[in-house]
Amino acid sequence: RGARRGRGRHHRSRLGRRSAGRGRRGHRRGARGPFGRGPVGVAVPVRVRIDLAYDGSGFAGFARQRGQRTVQGVLEDALTRLSGAEVQIVGAGRTDRGVHASRQVAHGDVPAAARLLHDLDRARTALDKLCGPQITIWRLRRVPASFDARFSATQRRYRYRLCDAAAMDPSWRHDTWHLGPPHLDVEAMDAGAAQLVGEHDFSSFCRRRDDQHLIRRVDRLFVRRRPAGLVVLGIEGKAFCHQMVRSLTGCLVAVGRGRHAPEWVADVLAARNRQAAGQIAPPHGLTLTGVRYT
Numbered sequence: 001r002g003a004r005r006g007r008g009r010h011h012r013s014r015l016g017r018r019s020a021g022r023g024r025r026g027h028r029r030g031a032r033g034p035f036g037r038g039p040v041g042v043a044v045p046v047r048v049r050i051d052l053a054y055d056g057s058g059f060a061g062f063a064r065q066r067g068q069r070t071v072q073g074v075l076e077d078a079l080t081r082l083s084g085a086e087v088q089i090v091g092a093g094r095t096d097r098g099v100h101a102s103r104q105v106a107h108g109d110v111p112a113a114a115r116l117l118h119d120l121d122r123a124r125t126a127l128d129k130l131c132g133p134q135i136t137i138w139r140l141r142r143v144p145a146s147f148d149a150r151f152s153a154t155q156r157r158y159r160y161r162l163c164d165a166a167a168m169d170p171s172w173r174h175d176t177w178h179l180g181p182p183h184l185d186v187e188a189m190d191a192g193a194a195q196l197v198g199e200h201d202f203s204s205f206c207r208r209r210d211d212q213h214l215i216r217r218v219d220r221l222f223v224r225r226r227p228a229g230l231v232v233l234g235i236e237g238k239a240f241c242h243q244m245v246r247s248l249t250g251c252l253v254a255v256g257r258g259r260h261a262p263e264w265v266a267d268v269l270a271a272r273n274r275q276a277a278g279q280i281a282p283p284h285g286l287t288l289t290g291v292r293y294t
Contacts, residue, residue, distance in 0.1 A: 043112035047145050049105065051138040056100040057174055057284060058134045063094045071135065075106065078130035082123060083114040092149045092291040093156055098283035100175055103290045107149040155219065155292040157236045160249045160285050165229025177285035184231055184256035189223040191262035192255040196248060196269060197221055203272040205248050206241035214241050223252065249281035
């Protein structure tokens, strides 16, 4: 009996060592798929890209804030409800309170077992309804784990709408700054805008956060007149600092009103002084209209 007990202990010990070895080897090797790598038996979250739009007038901005209704907060709560587990998202643009988006992009990591992954078209419909009428979900799609809605972006596009007519279409009031007469000198504004294209220190036009550097590159900036007193400013670049587009708009409105010559814009840029730019345009006229990825 003593010999049998000894053989039994030795056999169990060898089995334990083999099982542990298999566990260690399995953990080292992991399971690799198109969306990431993880230990055997551990489900790797699936990264999902979300293309969306929103009317910013009902939100305290994009980014989640304690005690405030935000786009990120509403979207995360809806995704968490659909997924059955907490989902956090990252957006391409952290728009301010009252700023709109017609083409925003975000990503989130969804548990691999979540039912919404079985039919993303159906999930888009459900997410759209859960987010409410101020948010539209254009599309949901799987993307590699390397995709980052914020840091993978190579260009962002914004539009600012102004109206210098005496009376404005009431349907424009939520996304257009109504200046009224006199008419803006659009050619002078466009000439002033040309001073800002390229890579510059935009300290005069940005609200600095901590030790943030404010060197940015503007790829394109233009001002065009449209019918019914509408004036549209368009800007394109890889990234913009806080309140930069609204501050540029306010500066160009001063030129359009004839208070300054177009060359004054270059002086404001060179000053690197936040006070030099003057009035900041209100947020409701600004819309994020596109994000580009290479």
